[in-house]
Amino acid sequence: MKNIPCFKAYDIRGKVPSDLNPELAYNIGRALSAFVNAKTAVIGHDIRTSSEELSKALAEGLQDSGVDVIDIGMCGTEMIYFATSFLGTDTGVMITASHNPPEYNGMKFVRKNSVPISYDSGLNQIEQNILNNELPSKAEKKGTYQYRDVMNDFQENLKRFYDKKKINPLKVVVNGGNGCVGPALNLLEKELPITMHKLFFEPDSSFPNGVPNPMLEANRISTSEAVIKNNADLGVAWDGDYDRCFFFDEKGNFVEGYYVVGLLAKSILKKSPGEKIIHDPRLTWNTEEIVKAAGGVPVLSKSGHAFIKEKMREVNAIYGGEMSAHHYFRDNAYSDSGIIPFLLVIQLMSEEGKKFSELVNEMIKEFPCSGEINSTIADPAAKIKEIDAIYTGGIRSDIDGLCVDYPEWRFNLRMSNTEPIIRLNVESRGNAELMKQKTEELLAIIRK
Numbered sequence: 001m002k003n004i005p006c007f008k009a010y011d012i013r014g015k016v017p018s019d020l021n022p023e024l025a026y027n028i029g030r031a032l033s034a035f036v037n038a039k040t041a042v043i044g045h046d047i048r049t050s051s052e053e054l055s056k057a058l059a060e061g062l063q064d065s066g067v068d069v070i071d072i073g074m075c076g077t078e079m080i081y082f083a084t085s086f087l088g089t090d091t092g093v094m095i096t097a098s099h100n101p102p103e104y105n106g107m108k109f110v111r112k113n114s115v116p117i118s119y120d121s122g123l124n125q126i127e128q129n130i131l132n133n134e135l136p137s138k139a140e141k142k143g144t145y146q147y148r149d150v151m152n153d154f155q156e157n158l159k160r161f162y163d164k165k166k167i168n169p170l171k172v173v174v175n176g177g178n179g180c181v182g183p184a185l186n187l188l189e190k191e192l193p194i195t196m197h198k199l200f201f202e203p204d205s206s207f208p209n210g211v212p213n214p215m216l217e218a219n220r221i222s223t224s225e226a227v228i229k230n231n232a233d234l235g236v237a238w239d240g241d242y243d244r245c246f247f248f249d250e251k252g253n254f255v256e257g258y259y260v261v262g263l264l265a266k267s268i269l270k271k272s273p274g275e276k277i278i279h280d281p282r283l284t285w286n287t288e289e290i291v292k293a294a295g296g297v298p299v300l301s302k303s304g305h306a307f308i309k310e311k312m313r314e315v316n317a318i319y320g321g322e323m324s325a326h327h328y329f330r331d332n333a334y335s336d337s338g339i340i341p342f343l344l345v346i347q348l349m350s351e352e353g354k355k356f357s358e359l360v361n362e363m364i365k366e367f368p369c370s371g372e373i374n375s376t377i378a379d380p381a382a383k384i385k386e387i388d389a390i391y392t393g394g395i396r397s398d399i400d401g402l403c404v405d406y407p408e409w410r411f412n413l414r415m416s417n418t419e420p421i422i423r424l425n426v427e428s429r430g431n432a433e434l435m436k437q438k439t440e441e442l443l444a445i446i447r448k
Contacts, residue, residue: 006106007127009417010118010305013097013106016050020105022057025095028107029061030135031126036111038067038090042083044075045095046180046241047203050105054095058107059145066139071147074203076180076242081114081335082157083150091117096241099213102206114333115313118306155187160331162343164192168350173197173226173248175237177212177219178204184242184339194346197230199223212239214246214254215325224252234346234356242338244325247345249357256371258283259360261321262290264341267348268319269294278311278320278328281400282412282425286367287321302400303414309334323372323425368432370439373424375446380415380422383446387413390445409438413446422446 004024006014012028014020032038041062045051051074059069067090072083077094084092090112097104109117117123129135174196176182182201189196199222200209210219214237227235227248235248247255265277265287273295279287280303291298301311301320305328308320312334320328326336349356377383384402394410397403401414401423409428416423424442428435 002131004127004131007119007123008106009120010116011106011108012123013100013104015103016054016105020050020054022053024130025054025057025107026061027130027135028126029058029063029067030065031129032091032093032109033062033065033067034129034136035122035126036091036117038062038065040068040070040087040089040091042070042072042080042087042089042092043095044072044080044083044093046076046097047074047178047205048095048097048102048105049205051095051205054105054107058093058095063143063145064138065136065143066141067143069143069145071145072150073147074180074183075151076184076338077108078243078332078335078337078339079150079154079184080108081110081333082154084110084112084114085333086150086153086157087148088112094241098241098243099211099215099239101211110335114335116306116309118304121306151184151187154184155191157332158188158339158343159191161329161340162347166351167193167347170194170233170346170349171197171230172346173199173223173230173232173235174201175199175214175223175226175235176201176203177214177238177240178202178207178209179212179238179240179242181238181242181338188339192346197226197232199226207240212237214239217254220246220248220254223248224254227252233349236342238338243336245338245342246325247356249360250355251357253357255356255360256323256364256369257325258286258323258369258371259363260325260341260345261323261327262286262363263348263359264321264327264344265291265296265319266294267344269296270351272318275318276315278308278315278317280308280322281397281403282372282414282423283323283367283369283427285410285427285429286363286369289366290363300399305336366430367427368430368435369427370425370435373439373443374416375422375424375443376420377422377446378420380420383422384413384415387442387445409434411438411442413442
């Protein structure tokens with residue numbers, strides 16, 4: 001089967017113009033309209049140099065297919081998820097390459113009610129229709145185009161998730177990474193009783209301070225140093241399209257996303273006890289313990305936004321969290337948000353009267369983890385099979401790669417969807433030395 005290189009497992013992503021260009025964007029609009037039988041669409045884009053050109057071409061493709069287009073302009077991905085449901089459109093497209101370098105761009109897609117369209121649920125069909133030139137005929141009546149600013153509606157929706165009367169006047173370092181989040185935080189600042197120390201706040205398509213990817217250790221230094229310099233209570237950094245945020249405690253320490261899932265579950269279950277909480281299989285023990293202690297029901301799902309959102313809808317979960325810093329909320333069209341976690345964390349800190357380090361260090365001590373460690377190897381599938389044969393016994397699961405749980409420690413080993421990479425996660429019950437020992441032991445086998 002032929003394929004288009006920029007079509008990936010969950011979205012479209014590639015270099016401009018070699019992988020993605022206005023001609024392809026136009027054809028994507030045509031093919032998408034037919035696939036979802038769209039009458040209306042909402043589109044938006046990030047700050048990249050190529051985004052407006054791609055957005056215009058996508059809109060033309062949709063309009064030529066008879067689709068009425070609502071363009072919400074520069075925004076974050078979560079604003080497309082919000083607007084698709086809020087405006088009741090048949091589809092939504094965000095033009096972004098998130099944390100990739102400036103020469104990249106891409107698209108993320110949802111259908112009605114903000115249900116994701118991934119490769120397995122539609123992008124493959126859109127791709128084949130473009131390759132085979134099986135595009136719909138131009139409509140007799142071209143679709144309309146309008147620009148609509150939904151930022152105030154989006155901000156109003158955020159109020160469902162926090163109570164500003166319960167938030168203390170905290171000092172917070174906010175690192176925008178020169179992506180899209182600055183304008184949204186500027187409006188939020190007027191609502192909240194907090195002081196924002198702003199870092200790399202101006203949207204800048206050249207990313208003068210490095211690509212906005214706080215998962216890279218080198219990119220964490222600026223936030224960490226700013227927290228210490230400003231004697232801040234918290235540091236928060238966002239990726240380029242702000243569907244993910246990353247936290248730093250008051251000492252400037254980066255906090256693994258795994259522990260943030262536990263915190264958010266605790267925060268949500270305080271207000272909504274008995275609800276179901278979705279989590280991924282890479283690291284599990286801390287989340288399961290916190291959810292049960294707070295009167296909730298932990299539910300395991302394969303990682304990846306399409307799987308998490310599907311499972312949330314299936315069991316009517318109030319929240320889903322991944323250690324990769326994707327956090328999903330039922331009252332946010334079951335979609336991920338990079339701003340709601342920030343709001344929930346500052347309210348939880350205020351309500352409990354604790355420093356961020358106090359909230360997370362107890363979890364880190366109870367369930368120390370390795371964090372996700374990537375290894376590039378020639379044959380990931382064969383390596384997982386080899387390790388499966390070595391680590392016998394334990395409680396085993398293949399819901400997402402290989403999970404093996406022993407009484408005092410566990411690990412998850414999974415392949416990347418797109419690269420020859422194996423991802424390892426290890427955790428233990430209160431024994432940091434055991435966790436480190438087992439991590440080194442597994443890495444020696446993986447990399448030999």
